[in-house]
Amino acid sequence: MPIQLYNSLTRKKEEFAPVNPPEVNIYTCGVTVYDESHIGHARSLFCFDLVRRYLRFRGYGVRFVRNITDIDDKIINRANELKTDWKDLVRKYIARYYEDLECLGIEKGDFEPRATENIPDMVKYIESLINKGFAYEVGGDVYFNVRKFSSYGQLSGQGIDAMETGTRIEANEQKRDHLDFALWKSSKENEPSWDSPWGKGRPGWHIECSVMSQKFLKTDTLDIHAGGRDLIFPHHENEIAQAEALTGKPFAKYWLHGGLLTIDGQKMAKSSGNFVTIRNFLGKYPAGVLKLFFLQTHYSQPIDFTWAAMEEKRSALDRIMIFLKTLERREKGIEPFTRTNLKNILSPVELKNIINDFRQDFIDAMDDDFNSPQAVGALFEIITASNKILCDRGFTEAHLEPLSYARDVVLELGGILGLDFSPLKPALAEDEIDKLISLRQDLKNQKKFDEADRIKKELLEKNIVLEDIKGGKTLWRVKV
Template sequence: MPITIYNSLTRNKDPFEPLHQPDVNMYTCGVTVYDDCHIGHARSLYIFEVIRRYLAYRGFKVHFVRNITDIDDKIINRANELKVNWQDLVRKYIDSYYRDLALLGIAKADYEPRATDNIKEMVIYIGELVNKGYAYVTKSGVYFNVRRFPNYGKLSGQSVDQMESGARIEPQEEKKDPLDFALWKASKEGEPSWDSPWGKGRPGWHIECSVMSQKFLKTDTLDIHAGGRDLIFPHHENEIAQAEALTGKPFAKYWIHHGLLTINGQKMSKSLGNFVTIKDSINKYHEDALKLFFVSAHYSSPLDHSEKKMVEETKRFKSFMYLFKYYEEHTKKEPIGLINDADKQEIDGYKARFIEAMDNDFNFPQALAVLEQLSSLAYSLTGNFGLEQNLNKFKLAVETIESLLKTVFVIDLRKADPVKDSRLFLGDGGLRDTIKFAMEEWTWAKDKAKERAQLKKEKKFSEADKIRQELEEKGYEILDKKDGSFELRHK
């Protein structure tokens, strides 16, 4: 069965067949750098990172481009508001963006082009649209003539007349039709500007993506174009119009759109004061708990952020983490034998179900549920912490979980520090009472056994015996070996 993807363009779950297997050309609309990124951006960045990683895991060679919009009205307005140079503002927030990516463990794309580094190509692109009669020049800039492009509206599923009703012409614009959009904006006094055949100005937002995606992926037709649901209209509709008017070819085969994030049921916005930056969130919650929160919903669904949910996700993360810590503690020194076929098949079955879930339009929550079922199985194998019978099965189960969480969901169980990282104290309860207690006791028992060995060396036998008794009372036994070493075991 091939991977299927819900394609916003066909409104159908389509089998995934990139144009030149195994290569996949993928583009996502990146951030506009005029402020710190919030957790809505984090969700978007994370979702496409998971999709990219999963496609690579399934053998595709993904070429990934994510742009940076570093010139825009929002940037100019913010710089004016703060009375700073727009380039300093951009530099500051590009740095901030890369720090956020590092905090989330999200890799850079193959190319992260900045709009202002590609103005020359945009000017050429716009010139060709003018030559072909799809765009017209006015004193306020160059506009795309929507009525000249018959497929306008195909992505958002609206007719031009429907869209027309919501559109309006701003007083400074000289558009023939309210739906026409700017490809090039003439600059006002003191605004950043570049030379063009139509005078000094700057590119519109939509043209950036058409130009940079095709330039850096070296193709007219992308395999995947991705972004937030809020970008379908007008941004992605306009990207299609520009690109397809120019090349006469489909712009992207698959359009993937993620659902939006709300905070306690409300849209995130500065004016409501519920704006949570990535840095704020990661100060408070472990980054992997935040990722599990994103995994808890299908990428295309809306998702609501709340304190209560983050506590739940922290608990979920700790459940995986303690299992892994227990594994590290108990399998490091124990010899691992061959796993029997039935056990291997059983664990492989979980992996197959994980893949089946992800192949089905990247069903994150269903894939996560499979890992949680496997985690329950692994916990049950620890029994009363006597792993002898099931050590190999336990080991394979935990390694499967660890590897899939890391490879696909960017969640690293090895790095987490439950002792020092106070973000992981959140949501303590039943779990702490069971696994953490067992872990702490095991550490205590090991220290005691070492102390006893030292006492024996110093010939303080009665004190050494006292420790042996203490350990036995707690259910541990020590087997002394001929070479003076010892083995500590649960009885």
Template sequence: MPIFVYNSLTRKKEEFIPLKPPKVNIYTCGVTVYDESHIGHARSLYIFDVIRRYLKYRRFKVRFVRNITDIDDKIINRARELKIDWKELVKKYIARYYQDLKILGIQKGDFEPRATANIREMIKHILGLMKKGYAYVTDSGVYFNVRKFKDYGKLSGQGIDQMQSGARIEPDENKTDPLDFALWKKSKPDEPSWNSPWGRGRPGWHIECSAMSQKFLKTETLDMHAGGRDLIFPHHENEIAQAEALTGKVFARYWIHHGLLTINGQKMAKSLGNFVTIKDFMEKYKNADLLKMFFLSAHYAHPMDYTDEKIEEAKKALERILILMDKAEKMAARRKPRLGSREFKEIEQIKAKFIEVMDDDFNTPEALAVIFELVNTANKNIEDLNFILCAKNTLKELLDILGVALKIEEKTSAVTDEEIQTMILEREEARRQKNYKLADKIRKKLESSGIILEDETGSTHWRRKL
């Protein structure tokens, strides 16, 4: 079955056909390391991790590169603000970024190149553009001549005049055109700098992605380039111009862009007091799966609004899965399944439906609906141990594709397992004697300690609250 993706370049859904199947080359724009990563970064990191996981599940050999911008105006300004060396700042936040990846359970890229480690490739790229007449030198650096590249604007679908009115202009009175963007910036005396044919300086923002993506993916044409919708213009538009002007080849065949994240209906900003870092989220909720369940509830291309209420909804959804898993494990501990492995047609059909919706532009909300269809089906067949174990294994397989680990942080409880079992026996005795008031009191006491009782025919089971 083919996979279809929405291509921002053509503005339509297309069959995904890599240049050299089953190999797939993916490049995604990573973080700029001047501050803590927030949950907007988490959505970007997670979405493209899911796409990578799913392509691997569908037997593609994925080569995945995600850059780290470690030199930028934001980095220089933040280091000045904190009165520390920019290298110290970068070192701190690269370490924090990798800690965030670990606690979120998101895989590292096959390569995560740093801009400062690839200056030579960027200079070579700029020299190539100058040789072809696409770049020129000013007193402040080297600029790309936008109007010389005839396809400029094809990704964002804007004309030159539209762009000029809404562009983030880099001021330089010597530029040929206000839209021309910096390939190389001559550094001021107190700024980080590297040697170049144009004197000491540093790369512009856009050139790093064009140079590093082609270097580490070992190709002039990427299969897939991914990033946030806010990067379409000017960043991705400029990447295309730089790359295609040099090589004369299509830079990326498929462009995938995710929607942006707001907080309680507002853009995330420190000034509004609604800036939620990944660290903040984990300190509050302790479980990365909750954030993932929230992200999965909307299509990657759509905007999302983060609220505490939505995380509570995600918690309830995750609990439904965990309750079934817990039941399956406890049933397996008490009873032996019938001999011989069996395939259940109903479960196989649900699994096929999961693949079908994920093949349709990685439709995670539909995939999540399919997962809960499997949960409901398993609960209807709860007495059939073989069915339940098959459903459990299938659930784990599908959730692993989505990077949902089903890990629960062990909480310290006021009651031990032995005390819980003793209280359950006391409650059962109270119910036998029709002392329902006492039975209810025991249940509430356990619930206040985070223990949930579930009565089934002839027995009572318990689980710890998420």
């Protein structure tokens, strides 16, 4: 069955048919680099990375472009506030942004164009818009003539008349109509500026995305344009106006919009203290916890972050890790079976069939507008079915084969979801842990149980779990 996706432009679910299959072009609006990236950014970065990874899994060759806005009023204002050079500010936060991406395990785009590195292309684009009568210059600024572009408002679904009340002309603007938006802004003294036919200035924010998406994806019509819901108006509406006025062709076939993130029910705001940077988060939990949290809500829906929810995600993720660890121990004959009393155990063949069924459920869910909550559900069904067998007295050698297949599938599906199940590094050196384990054993032998328990507790505080198995052996693992 072909992939279905919800297209914000047509406001309905559609069959996914890229312009040139199996190639798929995706553009997503990236960060403006003037501050630390927060978990709202992480969600947007992660969700569209998921789209990319899933389409790859489904056999598409994906070309993925995510820009970096490295010149903007916000950057200039912040640099002024900090009395620093805007270039130093930008350099610092681009470096931070890439560190965050790496720590989160989110892949870079095939191209990550920066606005300031593509200004001649923007100037050319704006000149063409003026030549076609869609833009005009006034006092060194260039504006897009919105009334000239008759389908303006198609994405946000509002008529021009409804917008009348929402916009106004600022005191320093000379535009002809309050709906018009800036393509080029003349620079004030001491502001960053580039040469143009209209004098020194800088590009507006909207023009950079139209120009860089088409340039780096090498097409007038993108397959997918993605971004946060808050960008629909005016940013994406303006991107469409610019691009379609220039080429006369549809700018993007499918528009995907991600839901926004709140913290404890509030909009994230630095001033009110409910603000979590990616860095803050990763100081407390592994990236997988945040990813699982994102995955369990559909990308288009709003999501509310609470620290309490992270504890739940942590133990859910730990269930997967326990399965992988336990299976490995069984395979190596390290840990004997726990011999519980479950009945009606699945045969090896039934187990394999069930795993395949859930794998198909996963694909069906993801095919349906990247329904990751359901896909994750299917993944956990595999874990539940496998764990039941692993811990049952009916377990036979013959079960090892389907269980190892279960692991392959879990790793495969986890990989599509961007989840990394490799064992976590312990906070202590391994020989240190071994020493503590034998010390604990000595204490137990001396019947000093309280002291022995204290060692176990202290290790647990470092997320190292001790497990006593039959035969007096103690194993350990790192908890998520």
